Amino acid sequence: MPWKELPHTADAGLEIEAGSAEGLVLESAKALYYFMFGDFFALKPDGEDVVRIESLDLLELFVSWLNELLYTYDVKERIFYPKDVSVDLQKMRLSVNGSLCIAPKPVRAIKAVTYGCAKITTEPTWKFRVYLDL
Amino acid sequence: MALKQLDHVRWLLDKDFKAGMRVTGLIYGDSYIIQNLEKEGALEQIANVACLPGILKHSYAMPDVHWGYGFPIGGVAAFSMDDGIISPGGVGYDISCGVRVMLTFLDQDEMKPHIDELTAAIFTKVPCGVGSKGAIKIGESDLLDVLANGALWAVKKGYGTKEDLECIEERGRLPHADASYVSKKALERGKPQLGTLGSGNHFLEIQVIDEIYDENAARRFGLNLGQVTVMIHCGSRGLGHQVCDDYIKVMLRAMNKYGISVPDRQLCCAPLKSEEAKQYLGAMQAAANYALANREIIGHLVREVFGDFFPKSDLKLLYDVSHNMAHIEKHEVEGKQIDVCVHRKGATRAFPPGHPSLPEKYRQVGQPVIIPGSMGTESYILVGTKRGMEECFASTCHGAGRVLSRKAAMKSEKADTILKRLEDRGIKVMAETMGTVREEIPEAYKDVSRVVDVVEKAGISRKVARLRPLAVIKG
Numbered sequence: 001m002p003w004k005e006l007p008h009t010a011d012a013g014l015e016i017e018a019g020s021a022e023g024l025v026l027e028s029a030k031a032l033y034y035f036m037f038g039d040f041f042a043l044k045p046d047g048e049d050v051v052r053i054e055s056l057d058l059l060e061l062f063v064s065w066l067n068e069l070l071y072t073y074d075v076k077e078r079i080f081y082p083k084d085v086s087v088d089l090q091k092m093r094l095s096v097n098g099s100l101c102i103a104p105k106p107v108r109a110i111k112a113v114t115y116g117c118a119k120i121t122t123e124p125t126w127k128f129r130v131y132l133d134l
Numbered sequence: 135m136a137l138k139q140l141d142h143v144r145w146l147l148d149k150d151f152k153a154g155m156r157v158t159g160l161i162y163g164d165s166y167i168i169q170n171l172e173k174e175g176a177l178e179q180i181a182n183v184a185c186l187p188g189i190l191k192h193s194y195a196m197p198d199v200h201w202g203y204g205f206p207i208g209g210v211a212a213f214s215m216d217d218g219i220i221s222p223g224g225v226g227y228d229i230s231c232g233v234r235v236m237l238t239f240l241d242q243d244e245m246k247p248h249i250d251e252l253t254a255a256i257f258t259k260v261p262c263g264v265g266s267k268g269a270i271k272i273g274e275s276d277l278l279d280v281l282a283n284g285a286l287w288a289v290k291k292g293y294g295t296k297e298d299l300e301c302i303e304e305r306g307r308l309p310h311a312d313a314s315y316v317s318k319k320a321l322e323r324g325k326p327q328l329g330t331l332g333s334g335n336h337f338l339e340i341q342v343i344d345e346i347y348d349e350n351a352a353r354r355f356g357l358n359l360g361q362v363t364v365m366i367h368c369g370s371r372g373l374g375h376q377v378c379d380d381y382i383k384v385m386l387r388a389m390n391k392y393g394i395s396v397p398d399r400q401l402c403c404a405p406l407k408s409e410e411a412k413q414y415l416g417a418m419q420a421a422a423n424y425a426l427a428n429r430e431i432i433g434h435l436v437r438e439v440f441g442d443f444f445p446k447s448d449l450k451l452l453y454d455v456s457h458n459m460a461h462i463e464k465h466e467v468e469g470k471q472i473d474v475c476v477h478r479k480g481a482t483r484a485f486p487p488g489h490p491s492l493p494e495k496y497r498q499v500g501q502p503v504i505i506p507g508s509m510g511t512e513s514y515i516l517v518g519t520k521r522g523m524e525e526c527f528a529s530t531c532h533g534a535g536r537v538l539s540r541k542a543a544m545k546s547e548k549a550d551t552i553l554k555r556l557e558d559r560g561i562k563v564m565a566e567t568m569g570t571v572r573e574e575i576p577e578a579y580k581d582v583s584r585v586v587d588v589v590e591k592a593g594i595s596r597k598v599a600r601l602r603p604l605a606v607i608k609g
Contacts, residue, residue, distance in 0.1 A: 005541055007539040007541050007542065008201065008539055008540075009174055009176075009200045009201045009536050009537065009538075009539055010200055010201065010202065010207055010536045010539075010540075011202075011203065011540070012539070012540055012541060036264075056386060056387065056390075059399070060383070060386065064383070067379050070375075071319055071322075071323065071372075071376065074322075074323045074327075074372040075319075075322045075323055105567075106264040106567075107567060107569045108264075108567075108569055108573075109263075109264035109332070109333040109334050109609070111227045111228055111334070111375045112227040112375045112378065112379055114203040114204070114227075114400055115203070115204070115223075115382065115398075115399040115400040115402075116202065116203025116204050116223070116398060116399075116400035117175070117203070117398065117400075118399065118400075131203050133203060133226070133227045133228075133375075134334050134540065
């Protein structure tokens, strides 16, 4: 798996790697869901959705993306699995088409994805480090 | 050693620890607490808070301090209304997360034969766990009423009593809440979750008072040795999380506008005099009202269950206080009484005797301060002091404070052995997920007794009573 959990005294961190911005969008979603639900990959879709995000910079774009997934889970009780990802790095826009799947019972709760000690790098690979408020 | 020891429980973090610090850090702790603090990133976070514009006196850390995000957990900072800031990261995602204690008129012997069934009945009645939905259904107009009126809404709807309102901070309603500053997304998240405990470190405990330290204060608070109590710890659920997230984005843009830079993005903020601050204060108070209503409703559900088992039972609210909030309060700074914005992130307000905002029945003795322990350990009732008011903006600790990461805690022991260990000590545990039980093992936290001993030795609050758990409900 291209992500790992980072220790934190009260909460938890995730470090995710991918070969591109689009790949990082997908892998960061998988990492977040894996943290929440464990193995969720066998789920079957029961709907479609689109997520669009605009931000000031890359870090806000990726933190907002993960927070959007938490909102979708809270309100729709669904996992949003990305199918079609488009990142506009000039305008700092993200557009994701994906499938909605009924969420299994979570094993761990996340209140929010924070900016505390969050970092994103693009060389030599795309890497996103982020801490979760549990 | 970055810290200078001032006395046996006070440590100073000098301004030369980090470039940009405007004030020193003042940390309360004994040698064990300070050793733990130096191992992790909390010292850096205390210094980062000290860099914020308009900070007054010190960047404070209570003895339950640990690494958070932006502010440390256990951090307190007050800001000038003239040139200071407000920061959503200084309040946290779980806006107005807090604790209440309700007093029964039962003793441990009366409770003992019923404890298993009563705990199971509360576990069924009070929704808990991740994404749990409320025991009550409300529409959007009711939700807006909750955001405007807090626990007062709950009482008007029959989920609580008028007497409760006297014993909730701000009388159960933050008056400057403005739901028009709360996003549609936050409303969507909040609507189904009212009356739910949530998960993580949130809990509901049935406890017994097993030690009285201050007879006078205990009498004023109505606390007796052997008396059964109920403690509820929860917050503003998804609504509060969304408000915080929304306003972090607002503040990131405001910092560009006002030329503010901060050492950690989670500390993003806006001048207290700005339109952005006005909007955040309105939305934050609305979220706090949601949290106050949430705890009032859960308290009502607990009363209903107790009523089923003990028809003559009457649970009285001791107090309900938040430990994740920013309040505009009057404090003395450089000899003058001025309004300041006090951020308490994992820290509890602790007003001293005589404070005008206290309910009449507590005004002579001071504010009850509720300090929950970790799962299976004791909790404490403290009282606010004059020294705390003068020295650290009427603030004290909020709990034990973690020392072990959740990942490490998960690896340390299986859930069934934890449950057995607690059962052997007479503590029944019911949890929505066993993962929470493993993450919340007592050893993951500092010794809460050590933490409260520090605030007592420092004189910033005083011990009144100790509460031993009989049963714990976790999300």
